[in-house]
Amino acid sequence: MKKELIYPVLLAVISVVAGLAVGLTIARKPRYDFRPRFEGKGMMECDMRKKDMERKDEIFEKISSRLKLNEGQKEEVKNILKTSRDEAKEVFKASKEKLAGLKEKTNTEIRSMLSKDQQAEFDKMIGEMKCKMDRFKERGMPGTK
Numbered sequence: 001m002k003k004e005l006i007y008p009v010l011l012a013v014i015s016v017v018a019g020l021a022v023g024l025t026i027a028r029k030p031r032y033d034f035r036p037r038f039e040g041k042g043m044m045e046c047d048m049r050k051k052d053m054e055r056k057d058e059i060f061e062k063i064s065s066r067l068k069l070n071e072g073q074k075e076e077v078k079n080i081l082k083t084s085r086d087e088a089k090e091v092f093k094a095s096k097e098k099l100a101g102l103k104e105k106t107n108t109e110i111r112s113m114l115s116k117d118q119q120a121e122f123d124k125m126i127g128e129m130k131c132k133m134d135r136f137k138e139r140g141m142p143g144t145k
Contacts, residue, residue, distance in 0.1 A: 056081070056085070059081065060077065060078060063077055064077065107122075110122065
C-alpha cells in the first residue's frame with residue numbers, strides 16, 4: 001500500500017474508535033444523581049428547596065447590587081419577584097392539570113379503537129407507567145410533584 005493512503009486511513013480509524021469511546025461513555029452516564037434517603041423527606045427534595053431559596057436570593061442580590069438599588073427600591077423589587085413567583089406557580093399548576101386532562105383524553109381515544117384484548121394490555125401498560133411515576137414521586141424527582 002502506498003504511504004499516502006496509510007496515514008488518512010489510520011487517522012479515520014482512530015477517529016472512529018475515539019468517537020465510539022466518547023459515545024459509549026456518555027451513554028452509560030446516569031441521568032439522575034440518586035442520593036440515599038434518610039428518615040422523613042428525601043435528601044434530594046431538601047437540596048432542591050435549599051437551591052430554590054439560594055436561587056431566589058441570588059436573583060435579588062444580582063439585581064440589587066448591579067442596579068445599586070436604594071432600600072425602597074429593594075423592597076419593591078422583592079415584592080415584584082414574590083408576586084411573579086406566585087403567578088408562575090399558578091401557571092405551572094394549571095398547565096399540569098391541563099396536561100393531565102389531555103393525557104386522559106388521549107388514553108380514552110386510543111382505548112376506544114382497540115379490541116378487548118388490546119384494551120386489557122393497554123390498561124396494564126398505563127398501570128405500569130403510573131407505578132414508575134409514583135416511584136419517581138417518592139424519590140422527589142424534579143417535575144413530579
